Amino acid sequence: MPLSLLLSRYEQVILDLDGCVWTGGEPINGSPQAIEALRSAGMRVAFATNNSRSSTEDYVAQLWRAGVQASLADVVTSGGAMQHRLAETRAGRTAFVVGSEAMFRHVEDAGLKVMNGTDLASRAEMVVVAASEQFTYDDLRTASLAVQRGAELLATARDPTHPMPEGLWPGTGALLAAIETASGATAALVGKPEPQLFLTALDRLGDGRTLVVGDRIDTDVAAAAAAGLDAALVLSGGTSRLQAEAAGRHADGPRPVEVADDLAALVNGGPA
Secondary structure, three states: OOOOOOHHHOOEEEEOOEOOOEEOOEEOOOHHHHHHHHHHOOOEEEEEEOOOOOOHHHHHHHHHHOOOOOOHHHEEEHHHHHHHHHHHHOOOOEEEEEOOHHHHHHHHHOOOEEOOOOOOHHHOOEEEEOOOOOOOHHHHHHHHHHHHOOOEEEEOOOOOEEEEOOEEEEOHHHHHHHHHHHHOOOOEEOOOOOOHHHHHHHHHHOOOOEEEEEOOHHHHHHHHHHOOOEEEEEOOOOOOHHHHHHHHOOOOOOOOOEEEOOHHHHHHOOOO
């Protein structure tokens, strides 16, 4: 099946995962076939996600289970970006971590000492915030006290929600907002809308006309703009049609080059 007119203009694609390729790990209808169509047409494909719940290895395994072939080099995560940032500039420091087991490993592998569960947790030099489904008031208190005492606040993302089959769950941004409110500080980010995830994906893909496909204007489309890339928006995740239409009326914000119901519709030229 030939690609849509839009996709035929590009040589490679960077795809968001949550809300674009799958929802809660379950592939969105037609997305594995759409990715296969891209590759069959000779396009290079990479995946970039703000979701730090899993390791890169876990995401590769999830993609295979969803019917999408992938290697470690194909997947760029905010957790991996956090590890890279910490290893380059903060190795040897102490950290209090809000996040999944995968994020704890990223921080430890970067050469930092994780202080969670110790009497000195609120005196850590870094507070690292990522996706977590076990966030507690104790975490909020410890993180905010550490920041008030001078700890640097660094987060993987500011996404307020996370698309799941039953609806939108609170995302990393919801947890981060509580910590920022309690501490009075503003976190630095390593994930989207910062451009680094896409720049890393570009390093792996090589030169070529590149399209980003994502489900959020404030992260995917904004990060693409920051990286100097075109972006298309799909409505299968965190953005409604009304929100997409509203964004299209504001010329001062990031705007997608096209809006489609889902990845399959975008690739195959279905109705928007």
